[in-house]
Amino acid sequence: MTNSVESKKITLNNPKDMTMEEAQSLAEKIAYVEAGVKKMKEHLKMFVELNGPVEVGDLVWDKHPSQSWQWTTEAKRSFAEMIAIEGMNPWEYISFSSADLKKLGWSDSVISQYAKSKINNSFRSKKKDN
CATH class of the missing domain: 1.20.5 (Single alpha-helices involved in coiled-coils or other helix-helix interfaces)
Structure with a gap:
């Protein structure tokens, strides 16, 4: 059909x-x-x-694997320590996602005391706010 x-x-x-x-x-x-x-x-x-x-053509439609990592709090600490032991600054490799920052429940004014805000404007549609 x-x-x-x-x-x-x-x-x-x-x-x-x-x-x-x-x-x-x-x-x-x-x-x-x-x-x-x-x-x-x-x-x-x-x-x-x-x-x-x-x-x-040169495309293959299939399920292609993607990799992500799940970290425990202790593993994050150990990982940062290993980066430092290697002589590197861990904060150059570790970032905080917007989703993680939202979980804190802190206002933008609090977070802006520690980080510079960057706004990207992407062209897309989204549902109207009611």
């Missing part, structure tokens, strides 16, 4: 000449395409789980 995909023509106007309505239409089309890509990836993932990797 095949699913038909509704075709939507995408016309890109010069951003300087676009109206708000044209920009909104473009944003709707982007959301539509991204939702479609997400659904297609879910289907391809199920196929790969059932049948194995899919090769297309």
Whole structure:
């Protein structure tokens, strides 16, 4: 069984000449395409789980491993000590993630006494605040 995909023509106007309505239409089309890509990836993932990797050109769609590390409090301390024993400054290698800092429950004004804030603006969509 095949699913038909509704075709939507995408016309890109010069951003300087676009109206708000044209920009909104473009944003709707982007959301539509991204939702479609997400659904297609879910289907391809199920196929790969059932049948194995899919090769297309120089790409291989499969489950590829990624590595992360889980640290106990004691292990973090020992690791920092080993870096120092090697003659390096452990604080040049150890960082604090935003998620970890949020767990502290401290305000930005408290954290800013110790660290410089860096704000990155990434172009993406997000849900409206209600």
